[in-house]
Amino acid sequence: MGRAPCCEKEGLRRGAWSSEEDERLVEYIRRHGHPNWRALPKQAGLLRCGKSCRLRWINYLRPDIKRGNFTSDEEELIVRLHQSLGNKWSAIAAQLPGRTDNEIKNVWHTHLKKRLDDERKAVGGGGLQPQTRKKSKAKSTAAAAERETATPSAASPGRSSSATSSGVTCSTVTESAAAVSSSSSADQAAITSACHGHGHGHHHHQQQEHPHPAVKEESFSSAEQPPAAIDESFWSSTDVAGMMDLGDMDEELSLAGPSSARSEDMEFWLKMLLEAGDMRDLTVL
């Protein structure tokens, strides 16, 4: 059947979002929720298509987004879930509260997949393996790993980069490489610790940053405060801080629909409990 374009392309903005647009979107959703993405941009006064608004909200502006680099526990969990679920990023993301499918997908393609490939090569061929990248890459990767461990908060200004500005609690690709084929008890521990991290933390550091392109956030661990430089004006000007009040947020989230952070949490814990046995089995694969 025919399919209408998601939006009339004429006159709509594309590309990176401005702080004003973010502001509008957040403010609108805070007040009205998002019952209809298609109509939202018009009603919010945004020159974007609904799809773009949705993506921006889901992947970036949603208050329950947990940002910062992935912990080794999270990476491990992703690897395991990917083994069982395949490229079902949304399903994987459902097990990692605060993480988006897009983010997980990116991490998979940039870090984890490479890591697994390397491991397979190491196991299969052993010894020296030809680098898929140029020779300089090995150097730069090692250097990056070193940077990560040596200068956790020495992130350079500008865009965030998990590889170049990893936080203290965040793993590097190499760091957790050996952990992938860990024992079943280790699995449980990893899952459990991941759960603890999510269960306790992710609601409370939601306001860590407002990652706006104009003032990209530094990378930092989930336990740290965001750098002072982060777009404070945005939070104050839009009363987003007020939105982050938990009580208020619950209200907002319930308004926003079934995917509230609270229900996600419940679902997460239920699934975790149910799947704990399955996860053990995965290690046998």
Added chain:
DNA sequence: AATCCCCGCAACCGCAGAACT
């Protein structure tokens, strides 16, 4: 110092299926 190359990330695109009429 300049240029090249690679990486990470946000955003876009198109499809599939659910929801609605």
Added chain:
DNA sequence: TAGTTCTGCGGTTGCGGGGAT
């Protein structure tokens, strides 16, 4: 029940930063 609309998902791309040469 069929047609249409909307949402969600997965794959892909383009941009900007930073390290290497």
